[in-house]
Amino acid sequence: MAVATMPGALACSSFTALSASRGVCSPARTSLALSGSRPITSLAAQSFRGVTFNRSSRLWRPVMVAQKASQTETEEDEEEKEVVEEEPEETNGVAYPTLLQELRDALAANDEASIASLEEQLKAIGEERDSLGKLVNTLTEEIQTGKERFLRLNADFDNFRKRADAEKSQISNNVRGDVIESLLPMVDNFERAKASIKTETEGEQKIDRSYQSIYKQFVEIMKSLGVVAVETTGKAFDPNLHEAIMREESTEFEEGIVLQEFRRGFVIGSKLLRPAMVKVSAGPGPEKEAAEAVVEEPSEEVIDVEAE
Structure with a gap:
């Protein structure tokens, strides 16, 4: 039976009948034909997934969902x-x-x-x-x-770090030096007491040893802080470290050599806490020169005798 349809209408064939209330085709209707044309090939083998049906007319018209269009656009973008x-x-x-x-x-x-x-x-x-x-x-x-x-x-930056370390060390030495310098008179008192006290009894010796142990402990603390005593006797006079309070002729030391120390001097790092008070040699005395002259006279006589 010929049925008037819209161009492109589809025919239902060989698939399970759906509910009539939903408007789907029945297996009994095997084909639809165009008015005035030959029948359309059966679409039983085609899949209807992704297809919806429009009920705006008595005839069913497949409408493709937006997924197909989206897939096409994606393929075009990939090609571009x-x-x-x-x-x-x-x-x-x-x-x-x-x-x-x-x-x-x-x-x-x-x-x-x-x-x-x-x-x-x-x-x-x-x-x-x-x-x-x-x-x-x-x-x-x-x-x-x-x-x-x-x-x-x-x-x-490396130079700055070195300068900063040097300045830090200098500041630390200055601070420690100021504190230690205020304690140096106590060191002088211990040394004067040691030089002047003469122990006679065993009790006095015990007291002296006790005081000396305190003095030694204090000296060790100073050494641990970097305090060093200035070398004096037998060393050349250094105006940066020594303070000459006397000059004396000497037959033992040459001129400019320290003969005796009167007060100890100390340094911490490169800072001088106080100079050492010393006595400096002024060179050979008249006695040594006279002795040398006496030694030379016999040699001249011997020479004269040999000459005769």
């Missing part, structure tokens, strides 16, 4: 991306040799228009290459300048 990704490779890797070959062909064919066009393109590529070369040179110089600046900053 492939084209975009291929263009740089073609421009950077193939265009220049291709242009050279085309220029050779144009020169061989004596095609002036093509030659002019190709020469302009090659000139543009050459200018771009020169520009990139200059950019590379500029960046290389900037990198070298940055390296040199980094090295200078690193050296400056």
